[in-house]
Amino acid sequence: MATKIEIITIGDEILQGQIVDTNSAWMAQQLLQFHLSVVQITTIADRQEAIVEAFEQAQTRAEVVLVTGGLGPTKDDITKKTAAEYFGTSLVRDQKVLEHVRSIFSKRNREMPAINEMQADVFSDGEVLFNAVGTAPGLWFKHKDVVFIFMPGVPFEMKYIMSEHVLPRLSERTSTGFIENRYILTAGVGESHLATSIADIEAELPEHIRLAYLPKLGIVRLRLTGTGSDASVLNKELEEFAQRIKTRVDDAFVSFGNVEMESALLSQMASRKLTLATAESCTGGNIAARITSVPGSGDVYKGSIISYANEIKMNLLSVSETDLAAYGPVSEPVVKAMAIGARTALNVDYAVATSGLAGPDGGTEDLPVGTIWIAVASPKGVLARLFHFHNDRAINIERATTNSLLLLWEVVRDQNSTV
Incomplete structure (x- = not known):
């Protein structure tokens, strides 16, 4: 029978949306490699009553509870103290951990504040999971047949403790399934x-x-x-x-495969030895950012021209002043010219161009905010498509970015039957 694992993340900053909880997703992915599945993920506030309640509920449905956050030296970091009271144990200062914390400050030529000594406090009858890359150690404690594992909320510290200490031990619990x-x-x-x-x-x-x-x-x-x-x-x-x-x-x-659109697209283009560039106006480099987030993107992607101003469209992309005056920058002739210009200027097989009104201002009755033109220039010509989005600026930009990738994929797919 598979081991039941629960993840608890502690932090007001997560609940308030100030940071995104990426720790839980990463831990679940790592556990799955060992055929260990997560039955519950819970996010709670830095409050004693919330922590106790979460522990009580986790005890009823899990055999292993992974806890991240609340191990810092400040007053709002109450995880260890609350857990010690809940487990009926005490906190003691671990001299090895304390010397490690001091050494970190010493290497940085900084004086260690007295409150950082608290980070060396560990459960008197628990196990210490040494943190070589940070100041807060991990802790392993068994309470009523349930294993509680405490780790820092800082992602690279959590990942170190998971990789070095937690996963090797949990892998021993892997079921035959x-x-x-x-x-x-x-x-x-x-x-x-x-x-x-x-x-x-x-x-x-x-x-x-x-x-x-x-x-x-x-x-x-x-x-x-x-x-x-x-x-x-x-x-x-x-x-x-x-x-x-x-x-x-x-x-x-x-x-x-579990890949994003841009990763799949670049992989397919790389297999055909195709090259790509972008010419962005309303998306302001967002397409380039999505593409270059993929490792190895340089095998396909050659560069971008952020042509926000009309003079850049004319000088770098060879868009004619006549077309800009006659049709305006948010138009089919201009976005097609941008794509063709980028393909020529950057000497690539395919080029994607965007021009539109992301908002919140600048729209008219005939050309409302959310009007976006997207074009793809290829060895077989240029295709442009008009979109009407009705969201705020950030969402309009994201929609334009995604639809640019989708239009590129459609063109590449149709022109390369094996792609």
Whole structure:
């Protein structure tokens, strides 16, 4: 029987949206590699009553509880003190940890504040998980047959303790069963239409295989999750269902694997030795940022021209002053000229261009905010498409960025039958 694991993240800053909890996602991904699954993820405030309540509930549904956050030296970091009271134990100062904390300040030529000594306080009858990359150690404590593991909320410190101390020990709890996933990335079709098109395949899934729909702007990622005692048999089943879904969705299929659209697109272009550039106006470099976030993107992507001003469109992209005057910068002739200009100036196979009104100001009755033109220039010509978004500036930019990638994918797919 699989070990039940719960993750508890502690911090007002997470609840208030000041930071995003990436720790839980990373931990769940690592645990899955050892066929260990998470049954619950909980985020709570830096409050004694919230921590106690979370511990009480976790005791009823998990065998291992991973806790991050609240191990700092300031008054709002109350996790250790609250946990010690809850466990009925005490905190003692660990001299090895204290010397380590002092050495960190010494290496930085800084005097250590007295409050940092508290970071060396550990459970008197627990285990210390030494943190070589930070000041707060991890802690391992067993309470009523449930293992509680405490780690710092700082991501790189948490990852160090998980990798060096926690995962090696938890891997010993791996059950004889296996958990495997298959991902199918689709684009250009909505979640409901996708579900309708593969309803019969989904109905044929055995009880040990589940299908999840993971929609994002412009794409839907499908995840097949299977459990079984024989990994080879399970993988064969998952592969068969994944291939059936791929065949069914046809042109909407982008890629197998848990990847983002830009990663799948760049991989496909790299396999064809195709090159890419961008010319961005209203998106202001956001497309370039998405593309260059992918490791190895330089094999395909050659650069960008951020042509926010009309003079840049004319001087660097060879957009004619006549077209700008006659049609305006937010128009089909101009965005096509931008794409052609970028393809020529940067000497690439494909170029994507955007021009529009992201908002919140600048719109008119004839040209409202959210009007976006996108064009893709290719060896076979240039294709432009008009979009009307009705959101705030940030969302309009994100929608324009995603639809630029989708239009590029569509053009590349249609021009390269093996892509």
